[in-house]
Amino acid sequence: MVCRLADGAADLATHHAIRRSVFVLEQGVFAESDHDSRDDHATTLHVVGFVDGLPGGVVRLFPLDPSNPAGEWQGDRLAVLPEFRSSGLGRPLVRFAVATAARLGGSRMIAHVQPANRTFFRRLGWVQRGAPELYVGIPHLPMDIDLVVAAS
Template structure:
């Protein structure tokens, strides 16, 4: 299946990304919609993964000082296991590098910790909960990679 990841620049792309997030986080995982779609969406950089010409994954990056914060990484069931999640992470990292940021951090669901570790992220701090789901903060320095 032909796939690609792009930075979202259109309202149509944003709607597709939000639809994916609602399907994955709200419908599948039970996260309240008012938590999932938040005030940070207006200022974040958004990314869309397509496979076979259809939107199947998304992520966003916020800027916090000299660090990019990857969040809202979601891939629809039909795109899972295809490498699109890793491609989205790489797109966020490249965007952060172009912005001159030193690192990327993320608040990972603990069930996804191994996925991020395979991509070079290391956990820091204690586990906590977000929307009733266990999470851990993770970080990858970009300067050394």
């Protein structure tokens, strides 16, 4: 498995196609598209994960304050296509996002995680911080990870 930052229009199109497949077509989280203004921001990083050379999953990350990449980051839009879920691609995608934010000087990464994925994130070192919150009408758990600790 290989994870890398989207490099060029084709990678970015693949990234968005996987997100649409999971969040719009499969889960119905969004009606038409999960694309938002954050996708167009210069500091947003789009990651694509590959299994045996085939794109199978994605994650998006960005500093919460674009003028301060040494502060908090957010990871979101983690999506793995159904046919790649048994490959374990989700772990390297999350680890890649965490390592990238840490390498860029981030101190902490936050995420809003669907409750079914709580144990998955806990096993990767994430901690739940508070009660479930509604996001697009679906409960999500606020979770975070210390990037300094995760990078060491």
